[in-house]
Amino acid sequence: MNAIHQLVVAALVAVGTFFLLVGTIGLIRFPDVYNRMHASSKAATLGASSMLFAGFVYYGPQGAGLTSLVGIVFLFVTAPTGAHLISRSAHKMGVPFYGQEAEWPEEPDESRSD
């Protein structure tokens, strides 16, 4: 394991830690459910994907490295799905927006469910 290899893995770990930190600061500091979901579903997913990509660089394209790539694909598919479901349940529960300016658009027709 030479120096450039180690340096690439260390840089990917640093980037992932930075994105995890940004996502959690957004989760704590933002005023609204929808804003918090925006922060966590993008930044935390990118941080965890960067960690898994560091695992891919460390282990190479076979064995655990391939599992890391599968984990990246899985996170990129499931994180927006989970965020969409959470925001939909917040909408159904009637959680309001933070300011008075934003509001939900009018439903186009009542016959369609969702």
Add this chain to the structure above:
Amino acid sequence: MASEAALLQPVVNAGLILAAAVTLLAGYRVIKGPTVPDRMVALDTIGTNVVAIAALFALATGRGLFVTVSLVLAIIGFISTIAVSQYVIEGDIIE
């Protein structure tokens, strides 16, 4: 393999410590969060952070098995998010 990684080991250890601290900070939103979707968002974030911690642990110890552990944790987190959001909307999951 972990013994010759002299440059990598402090960076991975610092990343583990910071990721664990960030996960504990997300627990603040689980306890404090005003509504139920706040707590769901915070628990989803904790699940993603635990995936990152498992991947970092695979780097720190040099055991590739923990990458598989992180994948399993990601699957469990996704299924639990779907189940809790369905429970909040519908009131029951399996009818």
